[in-house]
Amino acid sequence: xxxxxxxxxxxxxxxxxxxxxxxxxxxxxxxxxxxxxxxxxxxxxxxxxxxxxxxxxxxxxxxxxxxxxxxxxxxxxxxxxxxxxxxxxxxxxxxxxxxxxxxxxxxxxxxxxxxxxxxxxxxxxxxxxxxxxxxxxxxxxxxxxxxxxxxxxxxxxxxxxxxxxxxxxxxxxxxxxxxxxxxxxxxxxxxxxxxxxxxxxxxxxxxxxxxxxxxxxxxxxxxxxxxxxxxxxxxxxxxxxxxxxxxxxxxxxxxxxxxxxxxxxxxxxxxxxxxxxxxxxxxxxxxxxxxxxxxxxxxxxxxxxxxxxxxxxxxxxxxxxxxxxxxxxxxxxxxxxxxxxxxxxxxxxxxxxxxxxxxxxxxx
Amino acid sequence: xxxxxxxxxxxxxxxxxxxxxxxxxxxxxxxxxxxxxxxxxxxxxxxxxxxxxxxxxxxxxxxxxxxxxxxxxxxxxxxxxxxxxxxxxxxxxxx
Ligand SMILES: [Zn+2]
Numbered sequence: 001x002x003x004x005x006x007x008x009x010x011x012x013x014x015x016x017x018x019x020x021x022x023x024x025x026x027x028x029x030x031x032x033x034x035x036x037x038x039x040x041x042x043x044x045x046x047x048x049x050x051x052x053x054x055x056x057x058x059x060x061x062x063x064x065x066x067x068x069x070x071x072x073x074x075x076x077x078x079x080x081x082x083x084x085x086x087x088x089x090x091x092x093x094x095x096x097x098x099x100x101x102x103x104x105x106x107x108x109x110x111x112x113x114x115x116x117x118x119x120x121x122x123x124x125x126x127x128x129x130x131x132x133x134x135x136x137x138x139x140x141x142x143x144x145x146x147x148x149x150x151x152x153x154x155x156x157x158x159x160x161x162x163x164x165x166x167x168x169x170x171x172x173x174x175x176x177x178x179x180x181x182x183x184x185x186x187x188x189x190x191x192x193x194x195x196x197x198x199x200x201x202x203x204x205x206x207x208x209x210x211x212x213x214x215x216x217x218x219x220x221x222x223x224x225x226x227x228x229x230x231x232x233x234x235x236x237x238x239x240x241x242x243x244x245x246x247x248x249x250x251x252x253x254x255x256x257x258x259x260x261x262x263x264x265x266x267x268x269x270x271x272x273x274x275x276x277x278x279x280x281x282x283x284x285x286x287x288x289x290x291x292x293x294x295x296x297x298x299x300x301x302x303x304x305x306x307x308x309x310x311x312x313x314x315x316x317x318x319x320x321x322x323x324x325x326x327x328x329x330x331x332x333x334x335x336x337x338x339x340x341x342x343x344x345x346x347x348x349x350x351x352x353x354x355x356x357x358x359x360x361x362x363x364x
Numbered sequence: 365x366x367x368x369x370x371x372x373x374x375x376x377x378x379x380x381x382x383x384x385x386x387x388x389x390x391x392x393x394x395x396x397x398x399x400x401x402x403x404x405x406x407x408x409x410x411x412x413x414x415x416x417x418x419x420x421x422x423x424x425x426x427x428x429x430x431x432x433x434x435x436x437x438x439x440x441x442x443x444x445x446x447x448x449x450x451x452x453x454x455x456x457x458x459x
Contacts, residue, residue: 006369184421186402186444195443198425235424320446321402327445361444363426 031155034162038146041165045139048176052132059125059183063114071113076133078106096290106130120185123236127182127360135175138168170316178319182237187361189318189326192311192333193263193284194231194362197355199334201229201364215240216364217249223338224347234359242354243283243291247298249352255302258349261309261337262295264356265326268312275329276312277336284308285356295354307340309333322361400446406439408432419444 020026053072060068080102083094110126117125142161149158181188187195204220204227211217211233218229228249232240242262250257264284268276283295283306299306311329341351402419406429413434423429427441 006372185424186419187425195425202426235426321400322443322445323400324403324445324447327405327443361424363424 027155031150031153031158034158035146035150038142038158038161038165041169042139042142042146044169045135045142045172048172049132049135049139052135052176052179055179055183056125056128056132059128060114063117063121063125065113067113071110072129072132074109075106075129076136078109078133092290092293095288099288099290120236123238124182124185124360127237128179131175131179131182135172138172142168174316174319181319181321182360185235185237185361187322188320188358189313189322190265190357191322191360191362192265192313192326192330193355193357194234194359194364195322195327195330195355196263196309196311196333196337197229197231197353198234198362198364199330200227200337200353204229212245212248213241214238215242215245217245218364223342225341225345226348226350227341228350228352229355229364230352231355231362231364232357232359234363235361237358237360239287239356239358241291242356243285243287243294246352246354247294250298250302250304253350255304256350257302257304257352258345259305259307259341259351260295260299260354261307261340261351262354262356263309263333263337264311265318266310266312267315267318272312274313274317274323275325277329277333278310278312279336279340280308280310282306282308284310285354305344307344309337309340399449401449402444402446404441405443405445406430407442408435408437408439410437411435413439414442415439 020029056072057068060071065071080098083091083098085091107122107126110122110129114122114125142165145157145161148154149161178188180186200222201218201220204222207219207221207226209216209218214233216229216231216233220227220229230242230246230249232238232242246260250260262284264286266278266284266286268274283292283299285292285295295306298304311326311333313323313326317323317326337353341353345351404417404419404423405414406417407414411432411434413432415433423441423444425441425444428438429441430439431437432439
């Protein structure tokens with residue numbers, strides 16, 4: 001008699017199986033599983049958020065802020081609205097204006113709460129707050145789509161979310177880990193450009209140094225050539241406005257510039273080696289547009305050769321403490337820059353070298 | 365179509381074991397995230413002697429710190445970077 005009831009069970013399983021396939025109940029189970037998985041990952045992000053929040057609150061309290069939570073709330077909810085793009089007339093101007101006010105307003109907001117603090121530490125606080133805000137934004141968006149998908153029974157949306165979660169989680173982890181260099185002021189991968197040009201400042205004969213809009217211009221002599229080095233003013237967390245400062249400098253020199261070199265960290269393709277150096281033509285700068293166009297316009301107006309040098313790295317490497325491989329690449333990039341200058345210009349030329357990127361941990 | 369109850373049980377057991385091994389391997393993969401140590405690289409401006417030390421809070425590139433063990437000139441920090449922590453120090457000692 002034993003064989004009979006095992007056959008029955010098998011038959012039943014098959015029947016249930018088929019009913020589930022035709023009614024879509026199997027998808028319901030899958031949806032539940034996906035929902036659970038996304039929720040788990042979401043709670044992990046929430047854990048990171050709490051950790052980071054505590055960290056920032058402690059830092060702010062040590063700086064004498066009485067109500068850090070109010071500042072954190074205001075700073076995290078701060079937003080900038082993109083300019084209208086269907087009407088392209090003067091979009092760069094409008095975008096530039098918005099970026100400028102956005103930066104300024106955010107800084108003023110922090111200044112309202114954090115008083116009696118030097119520029120260096122203030123820049124670290126500002127960046128830490130923006131990192132926290134970025135993670136918070138990701139958290140809120142994922143939660144939104146998860147709840148929406150469950151409310152509307154949209155399993156395609158849920159599936160997309162489930163498939164993208166590992167990637168999103170990686171980005172969140174990257175930001176979470178980036179809080180360490182930004183709270184301590186260590187150089188990051190993106191500081192590669194400023195570090196390379198800092199070597200020029202170190203090894204050249206300095207003639208003068210000025211600071212405009214948090215961007216430093218150092219005039220120096222090296223290899224019998226006049227070199228203007230442009231970088232964000234360090235060692236705080238600062239990207240400066242290298243494009244505008246470069247354009248103004250070219251105007252001031254009446255276009256008597258023989259070569260412009262921009263040096264920047266660039267995203268590598270998967271499979272490419274970390275710290276690989278490549279040279280090319282154009283403005284190596286990854287801003288939304290205004291800075292890059294300023295460089296291109298200045299170079300075009302006076303017909304100045306525009307060369308670029310990039311140091312390749314991952315997004316993760318770019319915002320985490322500088323890896324040794326990137327430092328070694330910077331040393332190579334420094335030699336490369338000097339060689340480019342000697343190859344492309346005769347003695348007594350005027351050259352502008354701009355180190356693009358966040359100058360955290362790199363002075364000058 | 366008749367299955368022996370034992371066959372069903374064996375299949376279930378084998379599937380479970382495979383699943384557990386797979387999950388365990390996935391978990392291990394996640395745990396093997398590289399950890400990093402922050403180092404400071406000091407260089408003597410006179411004789412070029414370089415030394416790598418552990419990073420201390422407050423250090424920055426360009427800071428003058430310590431003296432060269434060869435010529436006693438003050439040394440300068442030329443880099444701060446991270447290196448991957450050695451995975452298993454005990455294992456390395458044995459080999
Ligand atoms: Zn020495």
